[in-house]
Amino acid sequence: MSSAVALRVVDTHHDLVIQPPAGGISLQGRIRIPGDKSISHRALMLGALAQGETIVQGLLLGEDPRSTASCFRAMGAEISELNTEEVRVRGIGLGNLNEPVTVLDAGNSGTTLRLMLGILASHPDRFFTVTGDGSLRSRPMSRVVKPLQQMGAQIWGRKQNSLAPLAIQGQALKPIHYQSPIASAQVKSCILLAGLMTEGQTTVTEPALSRDHSERMLRAFGADLTVDPETNSVTITGQATLTGQMVIVPGDISSAAFWLVAGAIVPGSDLTIENVGINPTRTGVLAILERMGADITIENSREVAGEPVADLRVRHSRLKACEISGDVIPRLIDEIPILAVAAVFAEGTTIVKDAEELRVKESDRITVMATQLNQMGASIKELPDGMEITGGTALRGTEVDSFTDHRIAMSLAIAALNASGITTIHRAEAAAISYPDFTNTLEQSIR
Numbered sequence: 001m002s003s004a005v006a007l008r009v010v011d012t013h014h015d016l017v018i019q020p021p022a023g024g025i026s027l028q029g030r031i032r033i034p035g036d037k038s039i040s041h042r043a044l045m046l047g048a049l050a051q052g053e054t055i056v057q058g059l060l061l062g063e064d065p066r067s068t069a070s071c072f073r074a075m076g077a078e079i080s081e082l083n084t085e086e087v088r089v090r091g092i093g094l095g096n097l098n099e100p101v102t103v104l105d106a107g108n109s110g111t112t113l114r115l116m117l118g119i120l121a122s123h124p125d126r127f128f129t130v131t132g133d134g135s136l137r138s139r140p141m142s143r144v145v146k147p148l149q150q151m152g153a154q155i156w157g158r159k160q161n162s163l164a165p166l167a168i169q170g171q172a173l174k175p176i177h178y179q180s181p182i183a184s185a186q187v188k189s190c191i192l193l194a195g196l197m198t199e200g201q202t203t204v205t206e207p208a209l210s211r212d213h214s215e216r217m218l219r220a221f222g223a224d225l226t227v228d229p230e231t232n233s234v235t236i237t238g239q240a241t242l243t244g245q246m247v248i249v250p251g252d253i254s255s256a257a258f259w260l261v262a263g264a265i266v267p268g269s270d271l272t273i274e275n276v277g278i279n280p281t282r283t284g285v286l287a288i289l290e291r292m293g294a295d296i297t298i299e300n301s302r303e304v305a306g307e308p309v310a311d312l313r314v315r316h317s318r319l320k321a322c323e324i325s326g327d328v329i330p331r332l333i334d335e336i337p338i339l340a341v342a343a344v345f346a347e348g349t350t351i352v353k354d355a356e357e358l359r360v361k362e363s364d365r366i367t368v369m370a371t372q373l374n375q376m377g378a379s380i381k382e383l384p385d386g387m388e389i390t391g392g393t394a395l396r397g398t399e400v401d402s403f404t405d406h407r408i409a410m411s412l413a414i415a416a417l418n419a420s421g422i423t424t425i426h427r428a429e430a431a432a433i434s435y436p437d438f439t440n441t442l443e444q445s446i447r
């Protein structure tokens, strides 16, 4: 695919080549983004565990939800062909998953694997084996294995049961109150899903509030769940019946973030991103971009199927550095790679702290963003738990690599829009994990 008078975007499926013309480009128009990844996984999983039919509109058609769908199909849930209009999930009822005859493969998806572990460990009398791709097999699973073991789960794997492939002998668990050392929605959701099948009350307390899509959707499906916002605790009372629902998936703010930053840094831009989920546990990126001086307006705010949604308009403006740390981190954890790009074009030094979690994402996002952007001429110093980014250095195109991480691939593509010369992003096909249409949307918004 090659196009554009204004910009040369060549997507060979492995390399993405971006060459802005000397005269510059701008981004204009209205963009629709793909469905929210977190909500898409949960809709498929809860749909599979519910009684009756769940209808999902706006599902993300990325590789990650496809992994979730294939795992739950292998355990007996009937899930129609995935599409954005309407996916039908015929659930088989809580506790009724079939023992799969082969290994469940979560692909690249940490959410699939970690949430599924809570479901599998609490399914008595079934044996499961789970694995993932090279990236997922190197990511820590002890954060969910340990609390599940406290509930009585039997799980085995490499490195003291901390790395996939994992084997699980499902059984009846006992409820616990788990004080999570990290603010992680994957950990919280895994324990809540195990608690769903467990008699009694299971509570998770986290140090800062992570995304609450599981809480919202579990409630909508009929689970008995209470939230204590004072202590960031959620309690689920086990063995309620889930009933199939209609789920309307909003656009993913983590995907919108690429366009928010692109619109903010590329001179002359004026973009509107439609139908973006603005759940307050996800809007850290808006708060930080606003502090950096970005010109973003929230239009047409509404509530769709239990999640707040709006259109976001961004216009180019001068950005200034800021500190990104503390309780905002879980509210923008997936957006830090693209915020690093914004910081490169901001005046002053941006500090990212308290974000050591980035080291165990699909890649080590601190090292990868620092090395790849520095190769383009940025000035980024790695910190153990973040980065120090000195803005205002001009970027030049060169060869960079996604390290097979979808968010790195797309962040580097946005950086390339403001770089001189040709940027070649190797292994850019990784974008399909969460945003298969990314290159097309980029081409369509360029003027």
Ligand code: S3P
Pocket: 037, 038, 039, 111, 183, 184, 185, 186, 187, 189, 210, 211, 333, 334, 357
């Ligand atoms: C997710 C939670 C986050 C996030 C991931 C999706 C979820 O991970 O990074 O992309 O859907 O629960 P952690 O919970 O590990 O921070």
